[in-house]
Amino acid sequence: MNLDRIYMDNAATTAVSPIVLEKMLPYFTEIYGNASSIHGTGREARKALEDARRRVAAVLNCKPNELYFTSGGSESDNWAIKGIAFANRKRGNHIITSSIEHHAVLHTCQWLEKQGFTVTYLPVDEFGRVSVKDVEAAITDQTILISVMAANNEIGTLQPIREIAKVAKQHKVYFHTDAVQAIGAIPIDVQEIGCDMLSLSGHKFHGPKGVGALYIRQGTRIDPFMHGGAQERGKRATTENIPGIIGLATAIELATENLEEKSARISSMRDQLIDQLTALPYVRLNGHRTERLPNNVNISVRFVEGEALLLRLDLAGIAASSGSACTSGSLDPSHVLLAIGLPHEIAHGSLRLSLSDTTKQEDIDYVLSVLPGIIDDLRAMSPLYHDFMEANK
Amino acid sequence: MYSEKVMDHFSNPRNVGEIPDADGVGTVGNAKCGDIMRMYLKVDENGVITDVKFKTFGCGAAIATSSMATEMVKGKTLKEALKLTNAAVAEALDGLPPVKMHCSLLAEEAVKAAVEDYMKKHPEAVID
Numbered sequence: 001m002n003l004d005r006i007y008m009d010n011a012a013t014t015a016v017s018p019i020v021l022e023k024m025l026p027y028f029t030e031i032y033g034n035a036s037s038i039h040g041t042g043r044e045a046r047k048a049l050e051d052a053r054r055r056v057a058a059v060l061n062c063k064p065n066e067l068y069f070t071s072g073g074s075e076s077d078n079w080a081i082k083g084i085a086f087a088n089r090k091r092g093n094h095i096i097t098s099s100i101e102h103h104a105v106l107h108t109c110q111w112l113e114k115q116g117f118t119v120t121y122l123p124v125d126e127f128g129r130v131s132v133k134d135v136e137a138a139i140t141d142q143t144i145l146i147s148v149m150a151a152n153n154e155i156g157t158l159q160p161i162r163e164i165a166k167v168a169k170q171h172k173v174y175f176h177t178d179a180v181q182a183i184g185a186i187p188i189d190v191q192e193i194g195c196d197m198l199s200l201s202g203h204k205f206h207g208p209k210g211v212g213a214l215y216i217r218q219g220t221r222i223d224p225f226m227h228g229g230a231q232e233r234g235k236r237a238t239t240e241n242i243p244g245i246i247g248l249a250t251a252i253e254l255a256t257e258n259l260e261e262k263s264a265r266i267s268s269m270r271d272q273l274i275d276q277l278t279a280l281p282y283v284r285l286n287g288h289r290t291e292r293l294p295n296n297v298n299i300s301v302r303f304v305e306g307e308a309l310l311l312r313l314d315l316a317g318i319a320a321s322s323g324s325a326c327t328s329g330s331l332d333p334s335h336v337l338l339a340i341g342l343p344h345e346i347a348h349g350s351l352r353l354s355l356s357d358t359t360k361q362e363d364i365d366y367v368l369s370v371l372p373g374i375i376d377d378l379r380a381m382s383p384l385y386h387d388f389m390e391a392n393k
Numbered sequence: 394m395y396s397e398k399v400m401d402h403f404s405n406p407r408n409v410g411e412i413p414d415a416d417g418v419g420t421v422g423n424a425k426c427g428d429i430m431r432m433y434l435k436v437d438e439n440g441v442i443t444d445v446k447f448k449t450f451g452c453g454a455a456i457a458t459s460s461m462a463t464e465m466v467k468g469k470t471l472k473e474a475l476k477l478t479n480a481a482v483a484e485a486l487d488g489l490p491p492v493k494m495h496c497s498l499l500a501e502e503a504v505k506a507a508v509e510d511y512m513k514k515h516p517e518a519v520i521d
Contacts, residue, residue, distance in 0.1 A: 305427055307452035308403075311395075315404055324427060324452070333427070345424035381409045381456070383431040383448040384424055 006363045009319045010204075010295060011153055011181060011354035016247065017206040023250045024208065027243040035240050036229065045242050052249035059252050060198070060215055061189040068214045068232045069245050070225075073180040073201030074104035076214040077147075079225035079236070080176040080197040081108045084145045085117055087223040088174075092142035096120045096173075098130045098159070100336045101149055105178055109147075118142070127288035128157035128340050136167045145174045150182035150198075154323055154336040154352060155287030156296025158186065165194035174220065180204055180212075184255030185263065185293045196220050200252075202244065206356070207251030211244030255357075266355050267294035269364045273353060274299075276368050280375060286337060286350060295355040298323075300342060303385035304349045304378040306333075312374040313351075318367055323350040345384070395453060396487035402457035407464050410446040417514065419506025422499050428455045430499050432463070432507040440471045440518060447503070454493035461485050462500035471508050472520045477501055 007015070027048065033041035035049045050064070057064040070076045085095065097109055099121045109119045120138045122130050130148055139146075146168045151158050161177050168175035176197040179188050184205035190198055196217045203209040216222055216235075228237025274297055278285050282302035301309060306324030313320050323334030324347070332338065333347035342350075353367065379385040395403070415433035422428040428451035435444035445467050449459040462482050466474040479497035483489045489497055512518060 303450060305451050305455070308456060311400075311403060311453045315400075343425075344427070348424070348427040381406065381448050382450040383420060383429050384450045386411070386431075386448055 006318045008353040009321050010356035013203045014206045014356055016208055020247050020250045024243040024247040027246050049240050052245045055249045059256050061191050062215050066218050068236055070212045070214055072212040073199050076199030076212045077104035077178055078108050083222035084174050085112050087221045088144040092144045093117045094140055094142035096138045096146045098122045098148050099339045100124050100152055124339050126341055128152055128155050130159050132160050132163040135164050139171045143173050147176040150177045150179040151293045153181045155298045156293035157287045158291045162193055190215050202248035205251050205255035208244050208247040211241055211248045262357055263294040272364055273297045297353040299351050300346045301349045301375055303382045306350050308378055309351050316370045321352045324348045394490050398487045399457040402460040403453045406460040408446050412446050417507045417511025419503050419510050421502040421506050430459050430503040432503045434507045442466050454489055454496040458482050458496045458500035462504055477504050
């Protein structure tokens with residue numbers, strides 16, 4: 001039994017880096033002031049908050065006053081979409097997004113449909129890519145917002161966000177991108193991308209949970225999200241989560257430092273997994289082979305169900321994830337896998353392994369030594385595999 | 394989320410495999426929903442299930458309920474096997490999460506389908 005657990009679910013969440021934690025700790029007990037207070041304790045907190053804002057803004061290449069701290073990626077997505085929708089309702093009521101967005105975007109759009117907005121959910125190709133032509137063709141005189149993610153959380157596909165931003169600008173439509181999976185994995189510069197809003201979440205890059213940020217380009221017409229005090233320049237009430245914000249700022253700096261070098265190391269481990277796993281019979285790669293996050297592996301193992309794979313991997317000390325219905329809590333497998341055209345039975349057999357900077361070569365070797373045997377075992381008890389082999393004798 | 398018994402039957406499933414000259418075979422479920430169970434029965438002249446094997450495509454609960462159901466009907470008469478309920482299978486596994494109760498139902502249905510197949514192939518057999 002391997003007692004060192006191998007964590008291959010970094011797209012779900014990551015471990016807080018010890019450096020990040022160390023930087024956060026004084027803000028719980030020593031510099032604990034309310035950043036809105038006028039006294040010295042409060043001013044210290046305010047200074048830390050604004051310093052963190054400057055540091056995150058420097059990483060994203062925006063002005064500090066274009067950066068708003070939130071409670072996480074879901075809040076940032078909710079705010080961007082609802083905030084634009086309600087502030088620009090007089091201009092139009094149409095929103096364009098893709099069919100493979102995170103639920104924080106999709107369910108927000110579905111809710112807006114109930115409020116009288118119309119939403120176009122663009123299809124994707126077999127690799128999960130949105131077509132820029134489709135985006136442009138969907139724009140009407142009523143369109144106020146386009147929201148397309150930078151990189152997909154399940155299959156890791158990178159979207160042509162720079163081209164979409166260009167189209168949005170030409171048509172004077174706001175463009176939001178959910179970059180929750182992209183930060184710390186690929187270079188993200190809001191000026192270079194040309195987006196008007198960008199969501200990010202601390203815990204996806206070794207920062208703490210419960211803290212995120214939304215970049216909002218200066219001049220963007222957007223409603224406040226949380227009503228109350230004057231925090232975040234009156235746009236997002238609630239006493240600022242200073243320890244979390246310090247954690248996020250430290251984590252984003254660490255995550256984007258030597259990014260090219262780190263990505264090269266992680267993607268070489270990703271490629272070993274992809275190459276060796278897809279060399280197994282009836283295993284396919286989901287997502288794009290090259291236009292993909294450096295840390296994402298997503299495969300479909302035919303004749304096997306995803307949750308069974310996860311449980312067997314867990315027993316072997318490996319934490320992974322699946323898009324099978326059994327793990328999604330619904331009867332249908334993941335909307336992303338169905339959108340790329342996978343039949344239900346193949347989508348049920350999906351497995352996502354997501355790496356991080358802390359993944360070691362030994363971890364990859366161990367996964368590759370264990371997973372093929374698990375697949376064989378589960379196939380040996382699968383009536384689907386039995387029938388397929390009988391039919392192809 | 395699973396009981397120790399479920400994990401035990403999932404990681405060491407009993408009676409996995411097939412019976413090439415089975416007297417009755419039943420397959421239930423469909424791949425679209427993510428579960429298929431197949432049960433193979435060997436039945437003696439007294440209507441007693443002398444051997445049972447299964448093959449299952451499905452989640453942890455689907456595999457564990459198949460395994461438990463085979464244990465519960467092995468050595469039983471066909472009449473007794475037909476009385477197997479999904480609740481009894483779930484209970485024998487120390488319970489299942491609510492969203493997984495359909496797996497136990499599938500196990501019950503797989504046993505019934507295999508017995509029905511036996512009856513079809515052996516019209517002379519009487520279950521009383």
